[in-house]
Amino acid sequence: MGYRALYRVWRPQKFADLVGQQLITQTLKNAIAAKQTSHAYLFTGPRGTGKTSAAKIFAKAINCRHQQAGEPCNQCEICQAITQGRLNDVIEIDAASNNSVDEVRDIREKVKYAPTQADFKVYIIDEVHMLSAGAFNALLKTLEEPPANVVFILATTEPHKIPATIISRTQRFDFRRISDHDLIERMEYILKQEKLTFDPAALKTIAKAAAGGMRDALSMLDQVLSFGHNEVTLKNALLVTGSVSQEQLAAYLTAVFSQETALAFQQLQQLLAAGKDPNQLFEGLIDYCRELLLAQVEKSTASQQLIELAAKVSAETLYQALDILSQQQQAMRFATHQDVYLDVATIKLCQIKSSTNKATAAVVPDKQLTELQAQVAKLQQQLNQLQQGQVADKGLAATKSPAAGSKPSTRPKLKIKPDLNQIYSVLAEASRANLEEIKDVWQDLLNMLAVTQRAVMNVSQPVAASSTAAVVSFQYDFLFEKAAQDQQLQTALLNDLAKLLGKDLKLVFLPQAQWPQIRKKYLLAHKTENNSKAAAAKTSAPSDNNLATAQKIWGTAAKDLIEIKDD
Incomplete structure (x- = not known):
């Protein structure tokens, strides 16, 4: 066999090999180990993040009779047949070239037949968003009433093009862009296994150019190795990727x-x-x-x-x-x-x-620099003399000295203040489930933004969320102000968030440094309000009971005729 590309040689063969998708792999492993798998899955995310690889590993694990903790053994006949692509019970379909109604109807006819070797028939439909409207309608019928021994895995890079009726009948997993750190670690591991020399700076350049895709990173690494005679240098990486030092x-x-x-x-x-x-x-x-x-x-x-x-x-x-x-x-x-x-x-x-x-003002001639330094020294000397004169005058010093125990504020005042009313309304209905939901898609949301918008939002994170809104904190005050004034950025965030979550969600911004104080103030006010309501209910109870008793004796007119006074 001739040379094989790195991304093919080092394609993940078990869930542990999938880089940067720990949440997804752990969920799938647990479901397989507990025999609680669904009949249909939807894998979404950018290219090269492991969607198809995860689908093949899932097909092996669900059919492997020697699987341990949800992982396939990769040694049995079924595992090896799936790896080599020769098991008839695992069918891979490219929806880009097989997107007509007739092809989906053919699937509907064949899905009725039991698997020949494996326990489950697995249909992996890649780029499923390319199916026509008629094909989606034909597929919908099968997803509504699937046979017990069939599993569908739909993979796509554009989930917003898939009808909601299809998505609602699947378990959805969103694959995230792989971080530069994880990409570099994986490339280092592969190069060490291949016993090849490399420059860490070159791997950093490749990871940045790959933009979160493992397949793209390994393809570029392959090019650098070919160009540099199996040696990875920063110079070669810059040439191959077109990056700038x-x-x-x-x-x-x-x-x-x-x-x-x-x-x-x-x-x-x-x-x-x-x-x-x-x-x-x-x-x-x-x-x-x-x-x-x-x-x-x-x-x-x-x-x-x-x-x-x-x-x-x-x-x-x-x-x-x-x-x-x-x-x-x-x-x-x-x-x-x-x-x-x-x-x-x-x-x-x-x-x-x-x-x-x-x-x-950065480039200053040496002569001019020397003159400026002399002037600064002279001014410093005059300032010291002036300060000494002020200390000698005790009365003047007392009037100008700060109050005891007070500390001058070094933090610049914000031009824009966070909207406390909106923040409190979010906190009134906030829940952990809503916060986890938005956290799961936050990195994907940032990746959908323009580069300049991503630069502003890169140090932000959601800290509280309800079903209709979320509070987002910024690590730096100046970026909070920048985001609060940028209407174009806010519109992009709301539109992209609606695509990811399938619902409209408002965002409220605040500086990270103010979040603990605002949250504490709300909790204290909420606690006081609850205590007041409880006390009011307790004091009103006897009067209500007395009125009810009187109504039983004299009828409903007692409410207007009787005045009840508590002792």
């Missing part, structure tokens, strides 16, 4: 934020001459600007290069840069000459108002 991005943005247009164009032409893809370049610049924003508020995890450039650029400049890059990237997608949009973006970036840009 952090140093090149930093050099270009430094020139842009310093408003050195000629130097910025020189950097841009070097990148394009090296064959960099314009779309990848936009993606890299947007991601780097996001990293700069985060480096301004959280320096512990940022590199020295990021910290230095972040200190020269204001947050307002980065906001404007992200808007410009996003707009030009959107416009470029339908253009023939993509380079033009990079040129336009470069000019617009260089024209960002210098009043909000600190990078223009």
